[in-house]
Amino acid sequence: MKFDIIIAGVGGQGVVLASRLLATAAMDAGYHVATAETIGMAQREGSVxxxxxxxxxxxxxxxxxxxxxxxxGLEPAEAARNILFLGKDGNMLVNEHAIMPSTQGFDEYDPETILKFLKDSCPQTIxxxxxxxxxxxxxxxxxNVAMIAAAAGAGLLPFSxxxxxxxxxKMIPEKYREVNRRVFDNAIESVSGKSEKSGKEANEAK
Structure with missing residues (x-):
């Protein structure tokens, strides 16, 4: 069995933490895991x-x-930037919340257009x-916790x-555990049934 995951976002969104959570969970489930990061500008909001x-x-x-x-994709533009990694039968899970580039004078970022492009490129996108x-x-x-929980809840991961x-x-300090549990449960509930719907729509589009 082989299962490859790309997590894309910007500095400050917890991309690396999300990858470590997924990797550790996969190892706990009995799988061999390898990880790597590519990091853009060494500042907050750089690509990760x-x-x-x-x-x-x-x-x-x-x-x-x-x-x-x-x-x-923790950020729409970063999902689009990394779509070349996705296999033809792959799935996408994308956060609709956009983070405007920090470059001064940049006024052409249209998140809705990017989200449409992603959905057109991959009908299985949630x-x-x-x-x-x-x-x-x-x-x-x-x-980031919401997104990896949603991936599991939608049946997109090879473990539960x-x-x-x-x-x-084990990783979250006790004082933050309750709120993270709410985020975790709410994210799973939010995608309930969406993976089946996306798969059906993808088949109908073929």
Whole structure:
């Protein structure tokens, strides 16, 4: 078995933490795991991409273009930037909450156009405002937790959500555990049934 995941976002969104949570959960589930990060500008809001490779047939820690089974985009433009990694039968989970580039004078970023491009490129794409979901549950900073929980809840991972929460429960300080549990549960509930719908729509489009 081999399962490759790309996690893309910007500095400050917790991309690397999300990849470590997924990798640790996969190892707890009995899988071999290799990870790597590629980091852009060494500042907040610079591009950050993590590669998580799960399975015994993994060769190297970086996922080749066109081979990822799942792309988790914590920010729409970063998902689009990394779509070349996604395999033709892969799935995408994308946060609708956009972070405007910090470059001064940049006024051409249209998140709606990017989200449409992503959905057109991959009919199996699931999108939601995971930052808003996390904020409503108590902390917008847990959008990364919401997204990996949603990936498990939508059946997009090769292991169950119980492994993910087991890792989170050990890593999160006790005073933050309750709010992260709310984020986790709400994210899973938000995608319930969406993976089947996306798959059906993809088949109908073929």
């Amino acid at each position: 991409t993590s590669h998580v490779r799960i399975g015994e047939d993994v060769c190297g820690s970086l996922i080749p273009h066109g081979k990822a089974d799942l792309l988790i 999108t939601a405002d995971f930052t808003g979901l996390a904020r409503d549950a108590g902390t917008y900073k847990a959008a 959500e119980e492994y993910l929460w087991g890792v989170l429960e």
